[in-house]
Amino acid sequence: MIFPLNGNENLRASVFNMINSRRIPHAIIIEGDEGTGRHTLAYFLAKAAVCRGNERPCDRCRDCGMASSHNHPDIIPVSPEENKKSIPIARAREIRAEAYVKPHSADKKVYIIDHAERMEIPPQNALLKVLEEPPEAVIFIIITTSRTQLLPTIVSRCVCLSLTVPDFETAFNSVKNQLKEEVDDEAVKEAVKSVGNNIGLCLSLLESRGENKVRAAAKEFLRLLFDGSEYEMLRFFVPFEKDRVKTNEFFECLKIEISAALKKDYKRIVRARALTKLYSFIDEWQRLLKTNINLPLLFSAVVCKSKSIIGGNL
Numbered sequence: 457m458i459f460p461l462n463g464n465e466n467l468r469a470s471v472f473n474m475i476n477s478r479r480i481p482h483a484i485i486i487e488g489d490e491g492t493g494r495h496t497l498a499y500f501l502a503k504a505a506v507c508r509g510n511e512r513p514c515d516r517c518r519d520c521g522m523a524s525s526h527n528h529p530d531i532i533p534v535s536p537e538e539n540k541k542s543i544p545i546a547r548a549r550e551i552r553a554e555a556y557v558k559p560h561s562a563d564k565k566v567y568i569i570d571h572a573e574r575m576e577i578p579p580q581n582a583l584l585k586v587l588e589e590p591p592e593a594v595i596f597i598i599i600t601t602s603r604t605q606l607l608p609t610i611v612s613r614c615v616c617l618s619l620t621v622p623d624f625e626t627a628f629n630s631v632k633n634q635l636k637e638e639v640d641d642e643a644v645k646e647a648v649k650s651v652g653n654n655i656g657l658c659l660s661l662l663e664s665r666g667e668n669k670v671r672a673a674a675k676e677f678l679r680l681l682f683d684g685s686e687y688e689m690l691r692f693f694v695p696f697e698k699d700r701v702k703t704n705e706f707f708e709c710l711k712i713e714i715s716a717a718l719k720k721d722y723k724r725i726v727r728a729r730a731l732t733k734l735y736s737f738i739d740e741w742q743r744l745l746k747t748n749i750n751l752p753l754l755f756s757a758v759v760c761k762s763k764s765i766i767g768g769n770l
């Protein structure tokens with residue numbers, strides 16, 4: 457069984473102990489900042505709770521399958537409705553009533569209560585009523601940024617697992633392993649540092665960067681570089697003319713795109729050489745961007761230099 461979290465090794469023994477002794481507590485608080493793996497841990501415990509294999513979670517039984525695809529009828533996510541701040545009292549009362557109904561498929565039924573820090577006092581009190589006399593087959597996993605946001609009477613009835621961010625090395629390796637597409641090591645290092653080793657935040661930072669328009673623009677720039685005219689390249693920069701932040705993001709994305717292109721195209725020596733050379737100028741352009749330089753001027757320098765690199769004049 458693989459421990460689902462990177463870092464937080466101090467929790468490994470207690471988590472496996474709960475699972476292996478078949479004594480997952482009736483109420484667990486998982487506290488930590490967003491991105492520290494709270495949901496990963498919650499769904500891991502929930503899967504272990506519904507699993508029918510010997511070594512749980514076995515990842516082979518039907519229940520594990522449904523849990524992995526977030527389709528298990530006995531794993532019930534509870535979070536505030538869209539546009540609502542908190543879980544409403546009516547939902548908390550519903551849960552209180554439903555909790556006494558037997559599970560559908562597994563031996564246990566697991567409620568995963570998200571954003572518990574936003575719960576107001578009345579719904580917390582409704583929840584407290586079930587925690588005081590928990591039904592045999594029910595497990596509540598309460599996810600929160602901090603247990604101090606919950607009623608002390610709730611906290612005292614729960615086992616609390618606190619998640620923290622790992623060290624830099626662990627965070628870096630974990631992000632590298634989880635990224636869906638190749639990102640340059642330096643870019644990953646920078647991203648990990650910028651979010652203080654928070655793996656989840658770093659992944660969403662790098663992945664959203666992967667999806668956004670600036671990333672697409674970096675791809676388009678490389679296409680124009682090889683197949684477009686100087687005039688087309690100058691026109692390409694018009695939407696950036698008033699936005700230094702976006703321009704800087706463009707340069708960052710360009711580095712990522714060049715790294716990706718080099719991995720794919722390394723056999724095309726001339727092209728690879730040109731791209732490597734182009735890459736080496738980007739830091740200088742980013743430095744200039746921080747000065748008072750006029751953006752159209754910077755862009756014409758970028759176009760001029762890039763085309764000379766491709767033309768083999770540099």
Ligand SMILES: [Zn+2]
Binds near residue numbers: 507513514518519520
């Ligand atoms: Zn299983």
